[in-house]
Amino acid sequence: MNIQGFxxxxxxxxxxxxxxxxxxxxxxxxxxxxxxxxxxLSPEKEGIDExxxxxxxxxxxxxxxxxxxxxxxxxxxxxxxxxxxxxxSEGFLVKLDTNGFFPSALEDLLNEGLIDYVAMDVKNSxxxxxxxxxxxxxxxxxFEKSLKLLKQGKTxxxxxxxxxxxxxxxxxxxxxxxxxxxxxxxxxxxxxxxxILKEGSGSPLSEEEMIAMxxxxxxxxxxxxxxxx
Numbered sequence: 001m002n003i004q005g006f007x008x009x010x011x012x013x014x015x016x017x018x019x020x021x022x023x024x025x026x027x028x029x030x031x032x033x034x035x036x037x038x039x040x041l042s043p044e045k046e047g048i049d050e051x052x053x054x055x056x057x058x059x060x061x062x063x064x065x066x067x068x069x070x071x072x073x074x075x076x077x078x079x080x081x082x083x084x085x086x087x088x089s090e091g092f093l094v095k096l097d098t099n100g101f102f103p104s105a106l107e108d109l110l111n112e113g114l115i116d117y118v119a120m121d122v123k124n125s126x127x128x129x130x131x132x133x134x135x136x137x138x139x140x141x142x143f144e145k146s147l148k149l150l151k152q153g154k155t156x157x158x159x160x161x162x163x164x165x166x167x168x169x170x171x172x173x174x175x176x177x178x179x180x181x182x183x184x185x186x187x188x189x190x191x192x193x194x195x196i197l198k199e200g201s202g203s204p205l206s207e208e209e210m211i212a213m214x215x216x217x218x219x220x221x222x223x224x225x226x227x228x229x
Contacts, residue, residue, distance in 0.1 A: 001083045002026060003048040004039050008056065010068065014095040014117065015158070017065035022053060024080075027073040028101055030134030031123065033164050033191060033202040039072040050083065057090050066093030066116065075102035084114045095119065103145035110154045118150060118157040122186075124167060125175035132167050151182055160187040160227075163213060165203040173213045177220035186221040188213055190228035 005023030007013075013021045025047060027040040034040055057064070067087050074080055075098055084094050095117040098106060109115050123132040130138035150157045159180050161168070173188070180186065191204045205213075207229050217224040 001047075001050050001077055001079055003050060003053065004072070006048050006053060006056075009064075013068035013070070014066050014093070017093060017095070019064055019066045019068050019093075019095065020053075020056070020060070021068045021070060024069065024071040024074045024077055026076050027071055027099070028076060029073070029099055029123075031132065032134050033162070033167070035192070036072060050086075054086065054090065057087070057092060061091060064092065066095060068095040068097065070097035073099050073102070075105040080105065081109060081112070081114065084109065088114060093117070097121075098146070099123070100143040100146035103142050103149060106146050107149055110149060115155050118155060120146060120150060120157065120159055122159050122161050122176055122180060124161070125172045126179065127175070128167065128172060147180065147183075157183075158185045158187055159183050160189055162189040162191055163205055163210065164191040165205050165209075167202075168205075168213070170213055170216050174216050174220075177217045181220050183221055185223040185225075186217055188217065188224070188226050190226070192228060 002025040003022055004025040007021040010019050010021050013019055023036070023039055025039050030040070057067070074096060077083070087094055093116040094114060096109070096115050097119045100120045123129055126140060129140055130136055161173070161176060177186065188210060190210060191202050193202060210226050210229055214224050214226055
């Protein structure tokens with residue numbers, strides 16, 4: 001496993017659970033507003049030995065509920081299944097963050113019952129997806145396969161969009177919701193400039209603009225909430 005970061009305690013990354021967070025290196029997308037640029041662009045640097053993770057978990061059994069695995073994009077890791085199996089064997093729940101472009105890997109994990117919660121990003125509407133991801137001629141079929149897999153209900157999941165003034169409008173949110181209709185919950189996350197953006201800079205929307213997007217989304221999705229405002 002290419003582990004590039006480790007947060008020992010989070011009350012936010014795994015909904016309703018006390019967890020730690022593992023950050024994997026590397027990603028197939030190049031979102032201009034990415035706040036984890038070092039993980040994406042420098043995945044080859046020396047990382048954290050996974051034994052350090054399991055040593056920590058061994059001491060936190062009965063204290064932590066689970067482990068959130070994020071990135072980068074965790075599903076590009078060839079040994080992700082083995083890593084998760086070790087976590088599960090220690091008695092911890094696992095939450096996976098993914099961009100949805102590796103449906104075969106996701107399906108394998110779901111079929112083996114290795115994932116307790118999935119948070120999948122929906123970057124934008126179909127028309128603006130490639131622009132938002134920094135990839136020309138982006139094939140959306142893998143993402144759509146992942147969406148279909150999650151809708152089968154093999155584990156709890158959420159869909160989420162980080163909204164940025166330069167990329168998202170209320171109309172975009174409505175288009176997204178028509179696309180993902182049938183999902184149980186959808187979160188609109190406020191963009192925050194970490195100071196290490198891949199290129200240029202993004203701008204957050206006002207609270208009023210975020211509320212307008214939430215209200216528009218609620219016409220399509222049962223549960224829509226805001227994060228980070």
